[in-house]
Amino acid sequence: MSEITKEIERRRTFAIISHPDAGKTTLTEKFLLYGGAINQAGSVKGKATARHAVSDWMEIEKERGISVTSSVLQFEYGGFCINILDTPGHQDFSEDTYRTLMAADSAVMVIDGSKGVEAQTRKLFKVCVMRHIPIFTFINKMDRDAMDTFELLDDIEKELGIATCPVNWPIGSGKAFKGVYDRNSREVELFSDTQKGTRMGEVQKLSIDTGELDGILGEEARAKLDEEIELLDGAAAEFDQELVSKGELSPVFFGSALTNFGVETFLRHFLDMTTSPLPRMSDKGEIDPMTEPDFSAFVFKIQANMNKAHRDRIAFMRICSGAFTAGMSVYHVQGGKEVRLSQPQQMMASERKMIDSAYGGDIIGIFDPGIFSIGDTLTNAKDRYVYEGIPTFAPEHFARVRQMDTMKRKQFVKGINQIAQEGAIQIFQEYNTGMEEIIVGVVGVLQFDVLKYRLENEYNVEILLENLPYEHIRWIENEEIDMDRLSGTSDMKKIKDLKDRPLLLFIHEWSIRMTLERNDGLRLSEFGRS
Secondary structure, three states: OHHHHHHHHOEEEEEEEEOOOOOHHHHHHHHHHHOOOOOOOOOOOOOOOOOOOOOOOOHHHHHHOOOOOOEEEEEEEOOEEEEEEEOOOOHHHHHHHHHHHHOOOEEEEEEEOOOOOOHHHHHHHHHHHHOOOOEEEEEEOOOOOOOOHHHHHHHHHHHHOOEEEEOEEEEOOHHHOOEEEEOOOOEEEEOOOOOOOOOOOOOEEEEOOOOHHHHHHOHHHHHHHHHHHHHHHHHOOOOOHHHHHOOOEEEEEEOEOOOOEOHHHHHHHHHHHOOOOOOEEEEOEEEOOOOOOOOEEEEEEEEEOOOOOOOOEEEEEEEEEOEEEOOOEEEEOOOOEEEEOOOOEEEEOOEEEEOOEEEOOOEEEEEOOOOOOOOOEEEOOOOOOOEOOOOOOOOOEEEEEEEOOHHHHHHHHHHHHHHHHOOOOEEEEEOOOOOOOEEEEEOOOHHHHHHHHHHHHHHOOOEEEEEEOOOEEEEEOOOOOOHHHOOOOOOEEEEEEOOOOEEEEEOOHHHHHHHHHHOOOOOEEOOOOO
16 A cells, blocks of 8 residues: 555646636646656747647647647656646636546646736636635736736735735846746746747846845846835735645746746745645545545546547546556446446647556546546445536537538437537437437537537538527426426427436526426426436
């Protein structure tokens, strides 16, 4: 057990969250650069070098310069084994991000120094708060003109309701950006622009008390820095590891991911402040990786066709306890049978490597012949248990989907079903019909584009999407309700999901209230149970 415990102890598993364009994918790449996992990082937009970000693998991501799927990347640094879950920043993919956060032990929030907290960060942040995940803040793009630093901190505290504790402090921004001051060591790290994508760049460190600094910073910048440090020491929250671990205090760092400045400092501090993999809740109580010798894991993501040539499906699972070895047999609790975990792999976006072993805290991808669902538990413990499920978001946009070529019916049904099993879309049918008419529900409209794109590129099926006016969906909880006798409003539509469970769609919120009033005893729910 001790060998396994040692391996688990050195694991750190975190997700990176941010608003689109805050520089999250660039920061991920720089971490990999420091871990020696890649030699040259590609800027995401990559026009100059036409290189794409390592963590973006789907063609649509490369074309638009956005992350659509969550990538899982692993690298070694300073004796630690680090798993990064890079999430889509775009709000239309918040459901994928939510599921990814279920697999992480902490989160790094990237904020654009010139924009402060943006809408999407707020939404994702609420998920972290709900799960009490420790949050570390990296304020990026300091090499561009940024908001006043105190205003930025104030913005985080006001918008997200979390106290902040700056670990370092920026000296100027934009063209005047000189570096950062480390509050703990009382040293200034001086900024020098590095070649895009190359490694470290020179970092010069000087004590805050040295006279040499005055000449480098200039009289005005030096006076401003002294004033800000004084203010900071008087007003900022003290660093408290316990509050950080509870997700109530966020350590804040400043830097520029594009030029590599401040990234390694952040990584070192982050590893000091985070913990090894945490216990997880199951129906038998908490399962602690430090004391539970048996292997256990849960599936948090399914991705089909990561490799076009192989038409494969990968189930991503977070190992919660014990050790994994390639080809081992484990019990699939929801499926009620033993399964062999074959072709285990870890990802570097679309590059994969087969692995022989993995430990609690690691994320692995397993070949899925179509038996796994999101939220499934796998274990070889004799006394079986199930990890807490992952709730489904209620879709907010709906469209009717038809294939253009009726001869491609088989591919259409297969494609739409597979994409639905990944959790990116939810599919429904008209109440009294079969699969001829399919209604697709998504959390964000951009997912319609991805659906269209993937059906064309991966399944060779062209579709027509007809947007529907519905905005609200409700699952019917009473099993005894007679759907034909249900009295609704004129804007209500009866549908069913793939498990034949009845649902109702509404255009207006007030129609939900009216329907409840007209049908005595009817119970409606906003969340579907998986």
